[in-house]
Amino acid sequence: MKKMRGKRCEIEQDGARGWLVVFAAFMTHLITHGIVYSYGILFLAFEDVFGTNKAEIAWIASITTGSLYLSGPLASIFLRRHGSRLVAMTGAVVSSVGCFVTLFTPNLYFMYVSLGFLTGLGYGLIFIPAVVEVTLYFKKYRALACGIAVAGAGGGAFVFSPLIEMLLDMYAWRGTLLICSALLLNCVPCALIFRNKFTTDETPRNSNYEKVQFNDISDKENDYSQKNNCDTQSAGAISECYKEKEIIIEKERQRMEIVIEKYDTFNTVIHANKEEEPEVNEKMLKDGDNVEDNASTKVGRHRCLSLSNLTLFKILRQREMILFYIAQIMFFIGFYFPIIGLPGMAIQYGIDESKAVWIISTIGISTVCGRVVLGYMADKSFMNSLFLYKVALLTSGISTAFVPLLSNFAALIIYAIIFGLSTAVMLSQTTVVLVEIVGIERMADAMGLNNMFCGIGALIGPPALGVLYDQTGSYTPPFVVSGIGIAFGGVLLFLMPCCPK
Secondary structure, three states, X not given: OOOEEOOEXXXXXXXHHHHHHHHHHHHHHHHHHHHHHOXXXXXXXXXXXXXXXXXXXXXXXXXXXXXXXXOHHHHHHHHHHHOHHHHHHHHHHHHHHHHHHHHHOOOHHHHHHHHHHHHHHHHHHHHHHHHHHXXXXXXXXXXXXXXXXXXXXXXXXXXHHHHHXXXXXHHHXXXXXXXXXXXXXXXXXXXXXXXXXXXXXXXXXXXXXXXXXXXXXXXXXXXHHHHHOHHHOOHHHHHHHHHHHHHHHHHHHHHOHHXXXXXHHHHHHHHHOHHHHHHHHHHHHHXXXXXXXXXXXXXXXXXXXXXXXXXXXXXXXXXHHHHHHHHHHHHHHHHHHHHHHHHHHHHHOXXXXXXXXXXXXXXXXXXXXXXXXXXXXXOOOOOOHHHHHHHXXXXXXXXXXXXXXXXXXHHHHHHHHHHHHHHHHHHHHHHHHHHHHHOOOOHHHHHHHHHHHHHHHHHHHHHHHHHHHHHHOOOHHHHHHHHHHHHHHHHHHHOHHHOOO
């Protein structure tokens, strides 16, 4: 059962509240990624309005996705300090404002800042809390829960592609963006379901000791003292009580060495002010706050930043993580071009525009099915999530490289299904794979770094491939380059076992 303690709550893994968090994360992904995946349809309208080429238009998608992912480390630091709820709510407001101010754009360059940077930054501040919250709330069903949550992105592609097409016909591009701005504000109530404080514990079930949490290490001592009444026992029992407490703390030190290094500092602070405790309690009760929050606020803020920075460097020293992040860069260089380029290529092949929209919708619904089904399979003991991840990366790359050979609607639909299913694995199982490699304690920081490297690929890919299209006048070179880059990332992942520990 969930335990409330002041402003924080401990997590009941695989419980009912976890599935409510999954629903909230699903809806945030559906709205944010649904709009991003519909950029290919919006860009056709932008080309007519601004009279620009694909390379210049592609910078909007590049800056949006680049900002989304490059904001990962920043979002993970804010997450430790302010909690998932506040960070996600801020992201919803920022992305909505970005869409809204785009209505007043005088030129394409203003759109780079508003629809590109501001909206992308907001998406990034929503994305990290959503994936981290789901991962922390589950252990046994983690892969399934993550798959369902991020399936919202595919659901968004399925829903928003025809929706954006309809809105463009009815209200033109300005009216469409105004409605998108309003829809993004629906992420605010979703964010309210997330926790107000951040913890990264995964204590084994039936554990006989309390959890040490990043937010307040001094809780460990306070909780033990309250349960065992060390200070109120007889003189002979006090020594034994505190000896037992020291044993428990030593176990925690071995499990989370980085956190426990800060314990003595907090212990000194708490005991040095022990006589002032009644006065502080009275003051804090009037303010509606807790003594523990006041006693550790100043040191805690510094710890959140220094601990996060230390963890980031430790993650980057792992060679297998370096290969993983390079593979992520290669994947995102090629990932967005099929989504942006498929509608235009289909129209160039003589396929009706109304049918071309459904190619993107097919990617979306395939992604939904893939993320849920493959997420369920990944939780089974016989399934290796990392191996599944590698195979999916190779499959998506090879299939993308052969897209130029497909010239009819049926063939493109088949590709859309394969691309949707294969990319579903990468986009839904990233957090699961990261937990396998770096552990649950470092997962939030590893995810922040992952998003940063994904952002590098997303920032480079769309404009570079757009220039390649403008120079050649053909969709063949961009699709081939995209496919080879994605497949190369898969090859790198197969080399991970060769890395020394």
